[in-house]
Amino acid sequence: MTPSHGGLNPRLIGCAVVAMVAIGLGFVMPEFATLQATNWVLYGLLAISLTLVWGHGGIFSFGQGAFFGIGAYAYSIAAINFLPTTNETISSVLVAAIAAAALAALVGYFIFYGNVGDVYVGIITLAMTLVLFTVLSSTADPKYHLGDAQLGGYNGISGVPPITLPGGESGTPLSVVQSYSLVVLLSALIVAGLYILLHRPFGRVLTALRENELRTQLLAFDVRLRKLVVFSIGGGIAGIAGAFYAAWAMFISPVVFGLALAAQVVIWVLVGGRVSFLGAFVGTLLIQSLSFTLGGGAGDATPIVLGVVLIAIVLFLPSGIVPSITRLALSKRRSTAGEAPVASTSATREQRQTELPFRSASSGAALTATGLEKRFGGVRAVRKASVKFSQKGVHCLIGPNGAGKSTFFNLLVGRFPPNKGAIELDGRLITRMKAHERVRSGLGIKLQVASIFTELSVRENLWLAAYGRSRNKSAADMRSAEMLDWLGLADRAEDVAAALSHGQKQWLEIGMVIAAEPSVILLDEPTAGMTRDETARMAAMIRLLGQSVSVIVVEHDMEFVRALDVPVTVFHQGHVFASGSLDELRQDERILDIYLGRQGHQHAA
Numbered sequence: 001m002t003p004s005h006g007g008l009n010p011r012l013i014g015c016a017v018v019a020m021v022a023i024g025l026g027f028v029m030p031e032f033a034t035l036q037a038t039n040w041v042l043y044g045l046l047a048i049s050l051t052l053v054w055g056h057g058g059i060f061s062f063g064q065g066a067f068f069g070i071g072a073y074a075y076s077i078a079a080i081n082f083l084p085t086t087n088e089t090i091s092s093v094l095v096a097a098i099a100a101a102a103l104a105a106l107v108g109y110f111i112f113y114g115n116v117g118d119v120y121v122g123i124i125t126l127a128m129t130l131v132l133f134t135v136l137s138s139t140a141d142p143k144y145h146l147g148d149a150q151l152g153g154y155n156g157i158s159g160v161p162p163i164t165l166p167g168g169e170s171g172t173p174l175s176v177v178q179s180y181s182l183v184v185l186l187s188a189l190i191v192a193g194l195y196i197l198l199h200r201p202f203g204r205v206l207t208a209l210r211e212n213e214l215r216t217q218l219l220a221f222d223v224r225l226r227k228l229v230v231f232s233i234g235g236g237i238a239g240i241a242g243a244f245y246a247a248w249a250m251f252i253s254p255v256v257f258g259l260a261l262a263a264q265v266v267i268w269v270l271v272g273g274r275v276s277f278l279g280a281f282v283g284t285l286l287i288q289s290l291s292f293t294l295g296g297g298a299g300d301a302t303p304i305v306l307g308v309v310l311i312a313i314v315l316f317l318p319s320g321i322v323p324s325i326t327r328l329a330l331s332k333r334r335s336t337a338g339e340a341p342v343a344s345t346s347a348t349r350e351q352r353q354t355e356l357p358f359r360s361a362s363s364g365a366a367l368t369a370t371g372l373e374k375r376f377g378g379v380r381a382v383r384k385a386s387v388k389f390s391q392k393g394v395h396c397l398i399g400p401n402g403a404g405k406s407t408f409f410n411l412l413v414g415r416f417p418p419n420k421g422a423i424e425l426d427g428r429l430i431t432r433m434k435a436h437e438r439v440r441s442g443l444g445i446k447l448q449v450a451s452i453f454t455e456l457s458v459r460e461n462l463w464l465a466a467y468g469r470s471r472n473k474s475a476a477d478m479r480s481a482e483m484l485d486w487l488g489l490a491d492r493a494e495d496v497a498a499a500l501s502h503g504q505k506q507w508l509e510i511g512m513v514i515a516a517e518p519s520v521i522l523l524d525e526p527t528a529g530m531t532r533d534e535t536a537r538m539a540a541m542i543r544l545l546g547q548s549v550s551v552i553v554v555e556h557d558m559e560f561v562r563a564l565d566v567p568v569t570v571f572h573q574g575h576v577f578a579s580g581s582l583d584e585l586r587q588d589e590r591i592l593d594i595y596l597g598r599q600g601h602q603h604a605a
Helices: 009-025 033-055 064-086 091-113 118-137 176-198 201-211 212-218 223-249 259-272 278-296 299-316 321-337 406-413 437-440 458-470 473-487 501-513 532-546 558-564 582-585 589-603
Strands: 367-374 379-389 393-398 420-425 441-444 521-525 552-556 568-572 577-581
Touching: 009 176, 009 212, 009 278, 033 176, 033 223, 033 441, 064 118, 064 223, 091 118, 091 223, 091 420, 118 259, 118 473, 176 223, 176 278, 176 458, 201 458, 212 223, 212 299, 212 501, 259 278, 259 582, 278 299, 278 379, 367 406, 367 521, 379 406, 379 420, 393 406, 393 458, 393 532, 393 558, 406 441, 406 521, 437 441, 437 458, 441 501, 441 552, 458 473, 458 501, 473 501, 473 568, 501 521, 501 532, 521 532, 532 558, 552 582, 558 582, 568 582, 577 582, 577 589, 582 589
Parallel strands: 379 577, 393 552, 393 568, 441 521, 521 552
Antiparallel strands: 367 379, 367 420, 568 577
16 A cells, blocks of 8 residues: 555544634634634744645745745735736735745755755745845835835835625625635645645655655655755745735735744744644644733733743654644553554565565666766865676675775765766766666665665655656555565564664665666665674675676675675775686785785785
8 A cells, every 4th residue: 555645534624624613713703803813824824834845845944934925015016906907816816826936946946956955945045035125125215116016115015905806896805704714714725735745655755855865866756856846835835825914914014024924933833843734823823822912911021931932842842732742642542552463474584585576577787887087176086987887796896995985886876976987877878867867767776874764664665665766656555565575574564664673774775775676786885784694694685686687785894795706896096906706806915905904814814
């Protein structure tokens, strides 16, 4: 089955129930309370946009307030100009959403395709917010207008039309209760849409990206594109919230681009729980209601009280209010129900791993590196390295620390671009391909430290690997089930990967590589941290894989290399120093000097 589909309908039902209750309250609350509630729900919708971007996409951004403001300004300008003609402002809300999403897409493109680090994303989005504040605050001169909409500088735009539906000679403005009901209904629909999106493959990949961006890329997913998409969607949602805010206040000013709102959104999400859409509303309502309540009685002490509340929540509920309560409820349910018995498997892993784990016969592919060079400043880590790996079989790369083999490995993987040289996969030039494109072309990559998704289940890890190349949900379901059985982890399928032992994590990552059915497999020290028995099984498995595909192993463990008994290439000072069998290389005095050392040679003898 496709991972994490269970529980979708109950969440949607819960969303609908909460929305109906909230709408019902609007008919019994005083008008002022309904106005205030509308404002808070809109802020909650703004927080939802950050929950998507940060909580699910792993992109920390101070820019949601800016997209909120752009949406508000776009709505105000469009509504002022178009209402006399169209007799409605719903189209102006659409303009606001498009404007905010377009700005998010533009900024996101330069951030994600420019490979900007995570820390700098927050800095750039904060700078964007402050730039917009400065620019719009400088538009007080009457010459700054768009049609009939006067920008107004720091004083902003007044006379913004409320939400108006078609009907009558000049449209039908919504009442306070109607506006509140529409805002609640729209928020519920957006949350429901996001739940559906996140329970599709896109959402599962997004969860993987948030936890381990590198491994997600090495499963053939373009992480830049997915970040851009989620950032743009988040911008659009913030823009919609901004549009309704401008219609609610019938006024908008550059204050929305200030530091206060940019920081408040982050606080709301932190308090409620950054992975919870419900938490976004809970955090917003809690902080805003406290601010409103304390504002009259606590006076200047209000920020202090709010600060104490925030610190207490961060210290005692670090994952936020809603996730913490949910986790507590689940733990009590498990303790009441007791531990489920663990199913045992009749066949051992060794028995399963005597057959090739490929669903169809593979002819493998030749991987050729020609004249590769890589410089880091003035250091030449790889110098004119040329190696050809055959279509099938196992090949080891060895060398002392600093020999350049790891850099060479990363050049093959696509983590570093070479300064010179070419890489071909079965005659196809892949030198300039990104890592995810190389994986789609047939490379399978295992890193030295087990790189898996620890917060996801074992099944989900394998499902993502299978889906990465096939892009077929049914095929990924079948493939992940096959790999669970082949790895001997079927009884741990629903356990989170973090619960596995170190050796099992290494096996899981190997299984993820194989699940994609690559034609060339690159392994960086695959036995690191394994026991002697696990190392022996790994050697047997690699030899088995070599019967079908090309397997390239970077390894320090000479006992493991000897157990593989395969061709070996020695790296020294960034270039290929020698090639041959391990026994042949051990007779080379030069290699004993640079790699094993004289003492090592005498000890081995």
